[in-house]
Amino acid sequence: NKEIIVLGIETSCDETAASVVKNGTEILSNVVASQIESHKRFGGVVPELASRHHVEQMTIVIEEALNQAEVSLKEIDAIAVTEGPGLVGALLVGVNAAKALAFSSNKPLVGVHHIAGHIYANRLITDFTFPLLSLVVSGGHTELIYMEEDGAFQVIGETLDDAAGEAYDKVARTLNLPYPGGPQIDKLAQVGKPVIDLPRAWLEEGSYDFSFSGLKSAVINTLHNAEQRGEKISPEDLAASFQESVIDVLTEKTVRAAREFGVRQVLLAGGVAANQGLRASLEQAFSDLHQIELVIPPLYLCTDNAAMIAAAGTVLYKAGKRGKLDMNAHPGLDL
Ligand code: KG4
Ligand code: ZN
Numbered sequence: 001n002k003e004i005i006v007l008g009i010e011t012s013c014d015e016t017a018a019s020v021v022k023n024g025t026e027i028l029s030n031v032v033a034s035q036i037e038s039h040k041r042f043g044g045v046v047p048e049l050a051s052r053h054h055v056e057q058m059t060i061v062i063e064e065a066l067n068q069a070e071v072s073l074k075e076i077d078a079i080a081v082t083e084g085p086g087l088v089g090a091l092l093v094g095v096n097a098a099k100a101l102a103f104s105s106n107k108p109l110v111g112v113h114h115i116a117g118h119i120y121a122n123r124l125i126t127d128f129t130f131p132l133l134s135l136v137v138s139g140g141h142t143e144l145i146y147m148e149e150d151g152a153f154q155v156i157g158e159t160l161d162d163a164a165g166e167a168y169d170k171v172a173r174t175l176n177l178p179y180p181g182g183p184q185i186d187k188l189a190q191v192g193k194p195v196i197d198l199p200r201a202w203l204e205e206g207s208y209d210f211s212f213s214g215l216k217s218a219v220i221n222t223l224h225n226a227e228q229r230g231e232k233i234s235p236e237d238l239a240a241s242f243q244e245s246v247i248d249v250l251t252e253k254t255v256r257a258a259r260e261f262g263v264r265q266v267l268l269a270g271g272v273a274a275n276q277g278l279r280a281s282l283e284q285a286f287s288d289l290h291q292i293e294l295v296i297p298p299l300y301l302c303t304d305n306a307a308m309i310a311a312a313g314t315v316l317y318k319a320g321k322r323g324k325l326d327m328n329a330h331p332g333l334d335l
Helices: 036-040 047-069 088-105 114-124 164-174 181-191 213-228 235-260 276-286 307-318
Strands: 005-010 015-022 026-034 078-084 109-113 132-137 142-147 154-158 265-269 293-295
Touching (some): 005 047, 005 088, 005 114, 005 307, 015 307, 036 047, 078 307, 088 109, 109 114, 109 307, 114 142, 114 265, 142 235, 164 181, 164 235, 181 235, 181 276, 213 235, 276 293
Parallel strands (some): 005 078, 078 109, 132 265, 265 293
């Protein structure tokens, strides 16, 4: 029973990250260089800028991750890297760094799907109990994923338009809040009251899909109409009302799917999993469903990081999956 040490690399969006994880569960180091400050003045992620920052930071971040873990490249069993989905130029920096390292050190390379990474972030805090359901809510994704075993992902519901995080970021922008807007709205929502009537997209009966673009438009219209009438709307109340709309739908569909599929565990994943309102709502909803364990990762494992890529990569490595040195970045990769 040899230890397995995996180096994870993640550059799909605006964090340059590297991490060393032991046996797929124990974090030895988790280094994240955030580019948020550079993108802030443009109100969102600028792909060209992201690629350039990744190029500048990649080597430093990998060295730092190995140093902090007190592990040499020689002691690494495999190099896991996000191969998609994400920004193609950003992904390429991580993929090329991983390929160069794998080639020069003669170590196996493992390509990881970014969403599988978000789900396996939970493996760093607990064991998985199958069958399980994962609610993945990030800047690019909103999905309910059913799993019967490691690596078997069945998407049972997904957004038909905007991702939850995308809706947060767009609403934040109309309220003139800085990027990324999710945490800003979350903060405002905690002091506001959900008194403004906004729609909830339940979609057809029994559907596990989501839609957030109508809600986003309703928020913009509410602001616009108030402005025309010369009225002032409380940003706190608007944030609280928007957040309640998002959370109501996410919570209801997650609970319904968990019961219908008879899962034993529910995992929260992705950047929006950092949302205080969502965390509280799910905790409340699952508090009297004793047969289902709800797992909510700590904040540093919700947003993009490379420990989650190393964790998912370890499972793939153990299953014998190997990437070749002609690995490419796949911006629209399917799970
Ligand atoms: O997973 P992530 O770091 O990157 C992607 O894979 O997309 O998620 C980033 C998203 C952004 O849209 C950000 O606004 C949102 O997660 N986010 C939040 C919170 N923290 C981050 N949304 C709502 N409440 C939060 N506290
Ligand atoms: Zn992500």
